[in-house]
Amino acid sequence: MSVATERAELATLAPLKPQATGRWRGFVLPVAAIVLWSLAARFELVNSALLVAPGKVLATAWEQLETGRLWRALSASLAREATGFLIGTLGGLVLGALLGLWPFFNRLIGPSFNTFKQISLFAWIPLISVWFGLGDVAKVVFLSLAALVPVVVNTCDGIRTTPKALLEVARVYGFTRWQTVTQVVLPSALPAIFTGVYLALIYSWLATIGAEYLLVAGKGIANTLIEGSEHFRMDLVLFGMVVIGGVGWAMNASARWLERRLARWLGRSS
Amino acid sequence: MNAVAAAENELRIRALGKRYASTQAAGGELQVLDNIDLHVPAGRFVSIVGASGCGKSTLLRLVLGLEDQYEGRITLGGQPIAGTGPERGIVFQDHRLFPWLNVEQNIAVGLRNAPLTPAEKRERVAEHVALVGLQGFEQSFPHQISGGMAQRVAIARGLVNRPRVLLLDEPFGALDALTRARLQNELQRIWQAERITMLLVTHDVEEAVFLANQVVVMQPHPGRIRRIVDVDLPHPRHRSDPRFIALRDDVLADFLEPGVLGAEQPPAPDPSSWRLAW
Amino acid sequence: MNAVAAAENELRIRALGKRYASTQAAGGELQVLDNIDLHVPAGRFVSIVGASGCGKSTLLRLVLGLEDQYEGRITLGGQPIAGTGPERGIVFQDHRLFPWLNVEQNIAVGLRNAPLTPAEKRERVAEHVALVGLQGFEQSFPHQISGGMAQRVAIARGLVNRPRVLLLDEPFGALDALTRARLQNELQRIWQAERITMLLVTHDVEEAVFLANQVVVMQPHPGRIRRIVDVDLPHPRHRSDPRFIALRDDVLADFLEPGVLGAEQPPAPDPSSWRLAW
């Protein structure tokens, strides 16, 4: 995926804001769906095993919450996510900076990295699981890889697209290399780097779900989902989906909030 | 600058030539500048006019030291120039302020590596904020100020470390006519106050004549000096002064003569820039 | 246009007022235009000058029919204008060509819904390509031609369906001084040939005086007509003609008077665009 395409993806990750007026219309569809669902469940219009009543899902949610299971599963997932995200982001920053700042290194590593990122990350799971064993190590490795790729790509790109015009200003005023990197290249690359980190956050969350799914069991929110599927509990499945979606949404929202803060802090907007 | 320094600060350009590698040009090279000779005594104001592509910016870049491969000699006070240096400042056409720095900080960029104490730097910056009339906007970021104000910040940045030569590459090109007139007056005032050597590139003949002691008219393919016109009108000048208008029309006539101004040409298509900017 | 049509093609603007909802303005509304009266007989060339934000573009948009809420009356040949119509054409400042259409197709946009056969349309387009001197560039796309050429395409598009009134909103604002001078001459030639009513908005007083029969000077907060200057110099005009210069300086003086030209203001920051455009 090219950087431009990735940026486009980011644009789709931060969902378009619906217009402010007529907000109520957004609720028509969900409410209708829930009503229909309740009716179908009530009158057993469809296979009842598949169709649990909305109340059942709420009850399950309450039960998961009350027994602390939700918290245990979620905290395990989030802890993993945080670890993998941190490692991957840090590694990505270093690698991306090297690729961006050091042309020799770029020629040496760049093409291999480019090829590597074409392989669907999930295809690595069996290998990762053999190489890094069970448990959280393999999962964290997997998450780190998921987070690493966008950070590397965007950091490198951000650095390499530092406007030539600004670099010339640095030359005119006799900036040293260190000054040029820290005072021109990095500030200029910051938005791109942030894009990378933002994507890393989202990707590593998706990878968290994937890792719990495809790597050996343990605690985690995806395991709740699998448990629901295995024990055939649609209520649990739906509950898991809502939680996973909710966490994704929360991450998106906080990243966007942070981005706005960052923009304000950097004092620029155009 | 004091009078003693005047002689040693003169800028001399001799037999200057510059070629760029170009896949479109015959022979794979484009002769952008050819045999340029120019002598600018210290404290002079020289305007350079010429059609698009005749190498005006390239000439400034060479004097500034941003390009290192050329033929001929460029000396400042007898010393050949080598790379960029604090004695030569520039104001770019597109202001080139750092978007992440505020007005004050952007001006301070000009003093980044000057041998001054932080307090001295602060003082100098404050002085120059005042010089370009931006008091009250010290904390504003480039996107928060208008184009004319940004251009004034760029001028302040170019001046703040007191270069012996200030190069100005179409500094008012992007501004509307009124702001432009205002900044021209301001530049004139600064020049009169500071007596820095100034080299101003412009498309606008009136502007060139209005500001300069000398107008250098260039012609393209390859870029050469066609003519040098002395402007010995006293300051302050008036745009409706008949002598001013005569001089302006003289240069303009030269300029509008077929052959000097290359036929309007479509820019080389550059689909890559279009693709993303679209 | 023949002489008979002249009377019925006159543009009359009476007691025109326009307000925009605005969160910044006191009372939540910004009075952009206030009590504008203007009478433009058919075939006249009227220039409108004024500081940024004084409502020049708004005035053109109202005449064009792009805005439908206003006070007062605008009539063309006695008929109140309602919405856009083929009898009123426009050339926008930023050319607004469709990037996916070539020169020919872009000009044909002006005839998109004209009651002509395809063959007639082709002929008209070819005529107008010639009128603006773009033969040979019919198949070029906007990104392949220079800014000056694009502006000529926009003029051709504005003219091709023979509007009775052509509105021009700073059509040369983005061009360099030389191209600008050339296009001014061209516009003058076209106007003389076609005798279309023209309303030209510009920042450039010289341009306004050079082209128009009448210069309307506007002042901001709220936008009003400050003065109307008749320019009864014969065509072709010369920029160094003392009468021309006197008239120009007259308008300019008016213009530079404090209070007319609002203090230079920073643009409002727009943080939302930061994320992707940054």
Next chain:
Amino acid sequence: APEVIRIGVATAGGGDPVTWGGSPGGVARNQQWLEEELKGSGTKIEWLFFKGAGPAVNEALSNKQIDFAYQGDLPSLVGRANGLDTKLLLASGTRNNLYVVVPPQSDIQSIKDLKDRKVSIFRGTNGHLVAINVLAANGLSERDIKGVNLDTGSAQAALVSSGVDAAFGGSEWFKVRDQGLARIVYSTQGQDPAFTRQAALLVHGAFEKAHPAEVQRVVDVFVRAAKWASDEKNRTELFATWAKSGTPAASYQAEFENQSLAERNTPLLDAFLRARYKAVVDDALKLKLIRRSVTVDDWFEPKYLQAALKKQGLENHWTAYDAKGKPIAGSASVAAR
């Protein structure tokens, strides 16, 4: 002594703490007998449950992340065939049944009806080979059905939503059946025991060499568990214990119906078990599930079992069975019904 003994279990397990059912090992886990046994010795026990079942356990063995493995026959063979250094210590849950289930309204009545139907099989697990044998016994080959490779959970979902027409599987299906969502049309219960699946406890070769004493202690506990689980008077309690894994006791009831607990929970490495493992090797080779043969005899390491039986006085507690699954005369046992 090692700091920790890690036991990998080839099932996702369930409950809190995680445990599993259907094997005496589950009893040891649930009652914490191993933890008790090692209390004060400074060695900790870690139980690891693998959703990926047998194959995942092999991966863990290969990079030495576990010391013991509780695995079904085929996966342990696959590991062995690919060069894993393991020793098979004792049986722990033999003669597990295989069932064919279909949706309640299905027209499938027998194995023969599976022809050209979409049937779920969890490939690479011990159910896979048995399924093929069951098919073969009914004159069908794997090619005659449209096999779909599904894990346990997916298979259940698929069957109920009519994504597949039938599924091969184990006792986990009773729960679905009891919900009225599936019908069992074939069961290996009461059939040739060649159609059943075996599971065993294995130890990593390196661990065995380094810590024979600990291996012995683990085996001791597993034998103790086997004894308890073989006792008919514990039947109800046994199923209740297993049910903590999330599978209802009724499922175990059904799975163990009409079978003696001793027959199912025997730890013995008898002729029957060896014959089953050898047969699995042959079948797996034939189906190219493994690429080189595995010798069973030197893989089995009975000395720890023997010692444990002796120590606990259980040498004659369980009946040994011959290759065909018939009791060997003379090894009479208390548990025989």
Next chain:
Amino acid sequence: MGVEQTFVPLLTGGALAASSLPAPAGAATPAAAPRKAPARRRGDALLPWLLPAALLGLWFLGAAQGWISPQVLPPPQFVWETLRDLALSGELWLHVSASLQRVLVGFAAGALLGLALGSAMGLSRSAEAYLLPSFNALVQIPVLGWLPFVLLLVGIGEPLKYILIAKAALVPVALNTLQGFRQTPASLREVGRVYGYTPRQQVLEIVLPHAVPTLFTGLRLGFTKAWLSLVVVELVASSEGLGYLIVYGRQLFQLDQVMAAVIVVGAIGYAIDRVLDWAERRVKGTA
């Protein structure tokens, strides 16, 4: 963003290749390269191969010296043989074609639906008001989150894969379509008004052509996502396809097969990316 055309003579002062991470084979030559460049070129061409060669060498050596057990990392020749066997027996083709069919059908369905949804929301404010919030909410759940749910609904068959792949493709297509349609500059729409364009003409002749590059970005992203989800979906539930090959290799503890399949997945992913990149350049260069 001028990703492609800026080159930054930053630390070495030398010209860097045009794209930020050059493809292994022949990086694009900048139009105006410094004169000393050609002399360095030959070494440059080899440089990108250094790392892969070193890794491969290490792998060979490690396998030959027995540093790594073959269960953890099968020797390269073994992987190569497996790959060759798979290819020669035709089995590989079977899996590849199964996967490609899935991804194509799923993508086609998702893209069509995405285009329809996106244009409905992009063109009609009230469609947007009704649909967008629900759409935004559903988008937050990744494919793997949907899997158990859809599995319970439609079962394990091909429809499951089509639905999930289609869902993956639908999201970027719909959102980019919406954005593309919504972002028509008011300035261009005003041109349409000035020349009396009917609403139909506005949509077909202004909104649509203007949205083409954005639409294409959406389609491209959609395809990339579809390919990604294909592997995920096949990993979880399938009986043929590249993902299955990986899972089955894993179940049989044959890492050589896993690696062979990973190589094929990577190669196809890379090829698709190149093709789409080329297509994108074509579309955006001449649209």
